[in-house]
Amino acid sequence: MACTPTRWITPRNPSDLEAGAARAPAFALVSLGPLLLLALMEGLVAAAVLALTAVGLSLVFGVMRVVNVAHGEFFMLGAVSAWFVTQWVPGPPALAFAVALVACPLIVAGVAALADTLVLKRLNYNPEATIVATIGLLYIIQQLALSLYGPDARPVPAPFTWRLQLPWFGYSGYKLAVVAAAGAILLAVWLFLRRSRAGLVMRATQIDGETARAFGINVDRVYAGVFALGAALAAVAAVLIVPIQQAHYLMGGDPLLLSFIVVIIGGLGSLRGTLVAALVIGLSDGMISMFFAPTLAKILATLLVALVLVFRPQGLFGGRA
Amino acid sequence: MRVLALHLAVIAALLAAHFLLPAYHHANVARVMVLAVFAMGYNIAFGYTGLLSLGHALFFGAGMYAAGLLVVYQGWTAGPALIAGLVGGGLAAAAVGLLALRTAGVSFMIVTLMFAQAGYLTVLYFGAWTRGDEGLVIPAAGRQLGPLNLSDDGTRYLVALALFAVALLANLALVRSRFGRVMVAMRENEERSRMLGYDPFRTKLAALVASGLYAGAAGAAYGVMFGYVGASFAGIQYSILPLLYVLMGGAGTALGPFLGALAMFYLIDIASGLTTAHLLVVGVALLVLVLFAPRGILGALRERLAPWLP
Numbered sequence: 001m002a003c004t005p006t007r008w009i010t011p012r013n014p015s016d017l018e019a020g021a022a023r024a025p026a027f028a029l030v031s032l033g034p035l036l037l038l039a040l041m042e043g044l045v046a047a048a049v050l051a052l053t054a055v056g057l058s059l060v061f062g063v064m065r066v067v068n069v070a071h072g073e074f075f076m077l078g079a080v081s082a083w084f085v086t087q088w089v090p091g092p093p094a095l096a097f098a099v100a101l102v103a104c105p106l107i108v109a110g111v112a113a114l115a116d117t118l119v120l121k122r123l124n125y126n127p128e129a130t131i132v133a134t135i136g137l138l139y140i141i142q143q144l145a146l147s148l149y150g151p152d153a154r155p156v157p158a159p160f161t162w163r164l165q166l167p168w169f170g171y172s173g174y175k176l177a178v179v180a181a182a183g184a185i186l187l188a189v190w191l192f193l194r195r196s197r198a199g200l201v202m203r204a205t206q207i208d209g210e211t212a213r214a215f216g217i218n219v220d221r222v223y224a225g226v227f228a229l230g231a232a233l234a235a236v237a238a239v240l241i242v243p244i245q246q247a248h249y250l251m252g253g254d255p256l257l258l259s260f261i262v263v264i265i266g267g268l269g270s271l272r273g274t275l276v277a278a279l280v281i282g283l284s285d286g287m288i289s290m291f292f293a294p295t296l297a298k299i300l301a302t303l304l305v306a307l308v309l310v311f312r313p314q315g316l317f318g319g320r321a
Numbered sequence: 322m323r324v325l326a327l328h329l330a331v332i333a334a335l336l337a338a339h340f341l342l343p344a345y346h347h348a349n350v351a352r353v354m355v356l357a358v359f360a361m362g363y364n365i366a367f368g369y370t371g372l373l374s375l376g377h378a379l380f381f382g383a384g385m386y387a388a389g390l391l392v393v394y395q396g397w398t399a400g401p402a403l404i405a406g407l408v409g410g411g412l413a414a415a416a417v418g419l420l421a422l423r424t425a426g427v428s429f430m431i432v433t434l435m436f437a438q439a440g441y442l443t444v445l446y447f448g449a450w451t452r453g454d455e456g457l458v459i460p461a462a463g464r465q466l467g468p469l470n471l472s473d474d475g476t477r478y479l480v481a482l483a484l485f486a487v488a489l490l491a492n493l494a495l496v497r498s499r500f501g502r503v504m505v506a507m508r509e510n511e512e513r514s515r516m517l518g519y520d521p522f523r524t525k526l527a528a529l530v531a532s533g534l535y536a537g538a539a540g541a542a543y544g545v546m547f548g549y550v551g552a553s554f555a556g557i558q559y560s561i562l563p564l565l566y567v568l569m570g571g572a573g574t575a576l577g578p579f580l581g582a583l584a585m586f587y588l589i590d591i592a593s594g595l596t597t598a599h600l601l602v603v604g605v606a607l608l609v610l611v612l613f614a615p616r617g618i619l620g621a622l623r624e625r626l627a628p629w630l631p
Binding site for chain 1: 375420421424426428430431432435436438439443445446561564600601603604605606607611612615
């Protein structure tokens with residue numbers, strides 16, 4: 001979990017310069033209102049991506065009781081593979097991006113399913129052994145990305161460049177599309193878990209794996225599926241964010257840390273709590289890093305998480321212990 | 322008797338190595354001995370007491386920065402700085418333990434990880450003093466331990482060996498004492514130990530503080546001996562490395578941490594010669610160990626051949 005001393009999910013892409021350019025004179029010229037609006041919109045984008053990533057982590061922990069330290073690397077893998085896909089697919093950026101949005105999560109899900117079968121299953125999902133094993137996975141994936149993809153940060157073109165022109169500043173339409181897409185995907189995941197048979201099987205396994213097995217559910221397959229689904233959610237989040245924030249082999253550290261924070265504050269394994277916490281943390285991260293030093297914000301956030309785990313292990317929002 | 326003889330033999334062999342090893346390996350082994358002290362500390366918490374911490378970089382870093390900052394800004398010499406490092410590591414462990422030991426298992430791992438991450442970020446935040454990732458170079462005066470000059474290779478090796486020997490014998494005494502047995506009892510069955518009248522919280526806290534003392538001393542020694550103090554030593558990787566050393570050498574064995582540190586150090590060293598991807602070796606080693614050899618080298622040896630190993 002190599003943490004680069006930069007900002008969290010907030011953008012650092014040149015294509016975002018207009019928002020940044022609006023930010024600098026905004027302090028001098030415009031009143032606080034538009035600045036808050038900008039912070040709110042940036043926060044919404046961060047929250048949307050964070051919610052996707054964290055729900056993946058939460059799902060894996062909830063059903064399998066596995067703390068997946070390599071989750072951030074699945075995120076990174078999604079972004080990096082999106083770069084490769086957009087390089088190989090000819091035609092307009094929108095088409096290449098659409099292909100990446102479908103293909104990359106599938107690739108990452110495949111990698112995750114493989115990791116589950118080869119490693120986690122053989123450890124019998126022992127919580128402590130799986131943490132050590134996923135730390136190993138983290139190093140392996142990170143190094144392979146460095147060797148095959150290189151140390152550079154590379155941009156992926158956005159599928160469209162439409163801008164929303166507000167009275168005070170122009171805002172990237174793509175970012176709003178990210179928020180909408182994340183919302184739609186989260187809704188789909190929720191419907192899948194609540195309404196489909198596969199979702200029912202997953203929830204049954206979460207509540208009582210032994211009994212589920214006794215009723216003829218192939219628990220091993222459910223686990224592989226859940227692990228793949230969790231990784232795919234991180235990959236989708238990464239593909240969505242990669243036109244805003246470039247693909248880099250160390251980019252997994254911050255999403256991992258933030259997802260941890262969200263999942264713990266929201267209550268380990270509670271999906272609703274995760275969503276609420278992602279919204280709160282994403283928004284406040286956007287706000288805080290606009291007004292305070294990001295490192296200080298990170299210090300406070302990590303300490304908060306540690307204290308929540310110590311004093312309120314069921315999370316701040318989760319009612320269920 | 323046999324146990325004591327074995328450990329003294331290891332120390333004697335390392336002393337002999339001082340005269341025999343070529344310069345490159347001589348310098349490496351000096352480093353490995355300091356890292357082994359760190360790993361021994363980790364072993365006290367993880368191997369004997371069953372506390373799987375992911376935050377030992379905080380204790381290592383606390384010792385290193387306690388020593389480094391006092392040397393650089395207050396002009397302390399190496400002797401007092403080492404003691405400051407020892408105290409720093411112990412205090413950090415006590416502070417973390419008081420909070421983190423209210424949790425167990427996975428929560429304990431995450432809480433220690435978060436505290437260590439907060440510590441690492443704190444080092445970066447106070448970059449004006451710590452110079453962040455760039456780090457501080459320890460001035461010559463700070464590398465003077467009484468009459469001994471730690472920037473000299475031979476002296477450094479012998480001081481590292483002395484530290485290692487003290488740490489190893491103290492470790493041996495600790496785990497063979499009554500308290501050491503209570504620590505193992507906590508690992509094996511906490512509820513039952515509680516029923517027998519031992520206080521789990523106090524035992525675990527004491528073990529964690531002992532572990533922090535080791536880590537702090539190792540951190541301070543690493544700083545003053547090799548003349549550099551940097552934020553990367555407080556980073557997550559230095560929480561994972563002692564875990565890796567201990568897993569490889571054998572958790573809950575007195576010599577395991579040294580053996581693991583030596584093996585891992587050379588594994589990474591050889592791999593760096595072949596490829597730039599030395600973290601890959603760390604990752605693969607972690608996976609292989611946890612999958613196929615969860616007991617490590619000495620753990621397997623103890624199981625099959627030598628049940629008397631401490």
